Amino acid sequence: MHIDVEQLYETYGPMVLRRCRFLLKDEDKALDAMQDVFVQVLKKKEQLNGTYPSSLLFTMATNICLNRIRYEKRHRTISNETVIENKEFIDNFEKKLEARDLLERIFASHKESTRLIAFLHFVDGLTLEEVAREVDLSVSGVRKRLRLLKQTATKALKEKSNEKKSA
Amino acid sequence: MKRKVPDVLLERLLLNELPKDKARQVLENLKKERGGMDRLENLRKSNRKILRKYPAPLMASGIKKRYKEQKRQNFLFKIKRYFTARPVPAPAFGLALALIIFIIFPQLLQRFPVDEGIRIKGGTELGIYLKTGEKEIKLRPNDRVKQGDIVQLTYKAGDAGFGVIFSIDGRESVTLHYPASRKDPPRLEPGKKQILKEAFQLDDAPQYEHFFFVASEKKIDAREVLGQASRLRRTPEKIKTEFNRLFKKIIVIELRLNKE
Numbered sequence: 001m002h003i004d005v006e007q008l009y010e011t012y013g014p015m016v017l018r019r020c021r022f023l024l025k026d027e028d029k030a031l032d033a034m035q036d037v038f039v040q041v042l043k044k045k046e047q048l049n050g051t052y053p054s055s056l057l058f059t060m061a062t063n064i065c066l067n068r069i070r071y072e073k074r075h076r077t078i079s080n081e082t083v084i085e086n087k088e089f090i091d092n093f094e095k096k097l098e099a100r101d102l103l104e105r106i107f108a109s110h111k112e113s114t115r116l117i118a119f120l121h122f123v124d125g126l127t128l129e130e131v132a133r134e135v136d137l138s139v140s141g142v143r144k145r146l147r148l149l150k151q152t153a154t155k156a157l158k159e160k161s162n163e164k165k166s167a
Numbered sequence: 168m169k170r171k172v173p174d175v176l177l178e179r180l181l182l183n184e185l186p187k188d189k190a191r192q193v194l195e196n197l198k199k200e201r202g203g204m205d206r207l208e209n210l211r212k213s214n215r216k217i218l219r220k221y222p223a224p225l226m227a228s229g230i231k232k233r234y235k236e237q238k239r240q241n242f243l244f245k246i247k248r249y250f251t252a253r254p255v256p257a258p259a260f261g262l263a264l265a266l267i268i269f270i271i272f273p274q275l276l277q278r279f280p281v282d283e284g285i286r287i288k289g290g291t292e293l294g295i296y297l298k299t300g301e302k303e304i305k306l307r308p309n310d311r312v313k314q315g316d317i318v319q320l321t322y323k324a325g326d327a328g329f330g331v332i333f334s335i336d337g338r339e340s341v342t343l344h345y346p347a348s349r350k351d352p353p354r355l356e357p358g359k360k361q362i363l364k365e366a367f368q369l370d371d372a373p374q375y376e377h378f379f380f381v382a383s384e385k386k387i388d389a390r391e392v393l394g395q396a397s398r399l400r401r402t403p404e405k406i407k408t409e410f411n412r413l414f415k416k417i418i419v420i421e422l423r424l425n426k427e
C-alpha cells in the first residue's frame with residue numbers, strides 16, 4: 001500500500017502535533033514525537049485501511065507521548081550542570097519521585113493499554129463508549145479495566161497512607 | 168454540568184471523520200457549549216498556522232528520512248541477532264563473514280573508533296556532585312569530602328551501551344551505584360547526561376571513597392564486574408589497569424575523593 005506522506009501530513013499533521021504539544025508541553029519534543037508517529041504509520045501501513053485514520057493517528061500520538069513521558073521520568077536527564085544546581089529541582093525531586101513511584105505501582109500490574117484507556121477517560125474526558133471505540137474494545141471491557149485500575153489505586157493509596165502513619 | 172466536547176472529537180469533526188450521527192451529536196453539543204464554535208474555528212486557524220510553520224514538503228522529507236534510517240538500523244540489528252542467537256549453518260558462514268567484513272564492521276568502526284585496540288572513545292563521562300545547601304559542586308579527583316556529605320552521581324554514556332558504576336571506600340567496602348541491582352542488565356541510557364535516581368550520604372569510612380565507571384560497547388555483567396572489584400578492593404589504585412587486562416574493549420573512568 002503506497003502512502004503519500006506529504007498528503008498524510010497535510011491532513012493529519014496539525015492534529016498530531018497539537019496532541020503531542022498538549023501531552024509533552026515542549027515544542028521540540030512534540031515535533032520530534034509527531035515525526036515518530038508518522039514513521040510508525042509508515043511501518044504499519046496495513047493498519048491504515050480503516051475508514052477513519054484520525055482515530056489511529058490520535059491513539060498512536062497519545063501512546064508515543066505517554067511512553068516518552070514515562071521514559072523521561074524513569075531516566076531523568078539533565079541538559080547541563082545548571083539544572084542540578086537548581087534548588088527547586090532538588091527540593092521537588094523526592095516528592096516527584098514518590099508520586100511517580102505510586103503511579104508506577106498502580107499501573108505495574110495492568111496491561112500497557114490500560115494507561116491509554118485511563119488517560120482518554122479521565123484526562124480527555126471521553127465516555128466509556130468513546131474510549132471503547134478508540135481502543136477497539138467492548139464497553140464492558142473498558143469498564144472492567146477501569147474498575148480493576150480503581151481497585152489497585154485504592155489499595156495503593158491505603159498502603160501509602162499506612163506507610164506514612166507508621167513512619 | 169454539561170461536559171465539554173473532548174478535543175479528539177472536535178479534531179475528528181473538523182476532519183470529517185465521525186460517523187454521521189456522532190458528528191451531528193457533537194456539533195449540537197458544541198453549539199450548546201460556551202465558545203464551542205470558536206474552538207472549532209481556532210482549530211482551523213491552528214491548522215493553517217502549523218502548516219505554515221512546518222510545511223508539508225519539508226516535514227514529509229524529514230519523516231521519510233527517519234523512516235529509512237530506522238529501517239536500516241532494524242535490518243542491521245536483525246542480521247546481528249540472527250548470527251549471534253543461533254549456531255551458524257556452514258553455507259551461511261561465508262555470507263555472514265562477508266556481511267561482517269563489508270557492512271557491519273566498517274559501521275562499528277565508524278561508531279566505536281578503536282584506541283590502542285582495547286578502549287572505546289566517544290564522550291563517556293562520570294560526574295560526581297557534592298550537595299551543599301542550595302548548591303551542587305562538581306567534584307574533581309582528590310577533592311576532600313567528609314562523613315555526612317551528600318553526593319550525587321551522573322553519567323554520560325557516549326558511545327558505550329553498557330556500564331557499571333561502583334565505589335570502594337577506606338574500609339574496603341564495595342558499593343554498587345549503577346545499575347540499581349547487581350542482577351539488572353547494566354544498560355546505559357544514550358544521549359544526554361543522566362542523573363542517578365538516588366543521591367547518597369558518605370559514611371564514616373576513613374581515608375577515601377574511590378569511584379569507578381566501567382563502560383563498554385558490549386554487554387557486561389555487573390556481577391562479574393563487582394566480583395573482580397571485590398577481589399581488588401584492597402588495592403583500588405590497581406583496578407583500572409587490572410580491569411583493562413581482564414575485560415575486553417572497556418573504558419574505566421575513576422575518581423578518588425579523599426576523606427577528611
